[in-house]
Amino acid sequence: MLLVTAVFIIGSGCSMGGTTEYNYWPDLDQDGFGDSSVNGVSYTSGDEPADYVLDNTDCDDTNADINPGATEVPDNLIDEDCNDLHAITFYYDNDGDGFGNPDVSEVIEVVLWEDTPENFVTNNADCNDKDPNVNPIADEIASNDIDDNCNGITDKDDILYVDADGDGYGSQVQAEKDGVYNALDCDDTNSKIHPYALEIKDGIDNDCDGIVDEVS
Structure with missing residues (x-):
């Protein structure tokens, strides 16, 4: 047996x-x-x-606040729930100009420094998300009663700034012609470095906020 x-x-x-x-x-x-x-x-x-x-x-x-049962806290660069994703606040970009609507946001868990979800951006700088010609780097058009570049001033921009790298963001140097109506760039030699750029992990302050390798 x-x-x-x-x-x-x-x-x-x-x-x-x-x-x-x-x-x-x-x-x-x-x-x-x-x-x-x-x-x-x-x-x-x-x-x-x-x-x-x-x-x-x-x-x-x-x-003790970091474990698989924890609640993910957005925008702090910490993976609280140990799922290799980070919760980031994204803003809807309805007009596709690269600038988000401050009134329409969503927290989404993503892999850091990768591409943002479709139709979303990490900035909330648009003052009119229905018009792609209105955003912080647009040219101010005289006498159209529109704040084209979202700086809070309508039809008053008349100072041009040198944009040596052609990214739409000007340096602090004024231009006699062929410039842009903003002086927002922190590195006018690199078109991938400017305000509202996607921050990536490369040891560089890509988005000109004074912080290196954080989430933009």
Whole structure:
């Protein structure tokens, strides 16, 4: 007669001489989630050290506010819920001019420094999201009763600034002709660096806000 003995292993436990052991992970911040960066240690249930748990999903075991059960907080560059995504506030860009409507926003979890979701941008600088010719880098047109460049002044811009890199943002140097009606650029030698540019992780302040490699 053939005797078949089945041994069932529950979770990460293993049976050693009739005693079942499980892998435990340190939970230094005591949030109920174990440190994912270290290897588990086998203990018999009930014999595990204090602050060890049957879990290894915590991506920061030094902060009790960061774990898979935490609520993601937007715009702080922290992945609170350990899903490798970050919650960012995006603004709807209805007219497709690259500038967002300050009154229409949505928090979306994304991979940092990758392309923004379609029809959304990370700035809220548009003063008329129905007209692509009205935005912070538009030319102010005289006598049309419109604040074309969203600077709060209508039909009054008459100073041109040098835009050496051709990105639509002017330097602090005034131009005699063929300039732009703003002096917003912090690096007029690089067309990828200007206010409202997408901040990427490259050691450069891409969006001219004085902060390097943050979310734009």
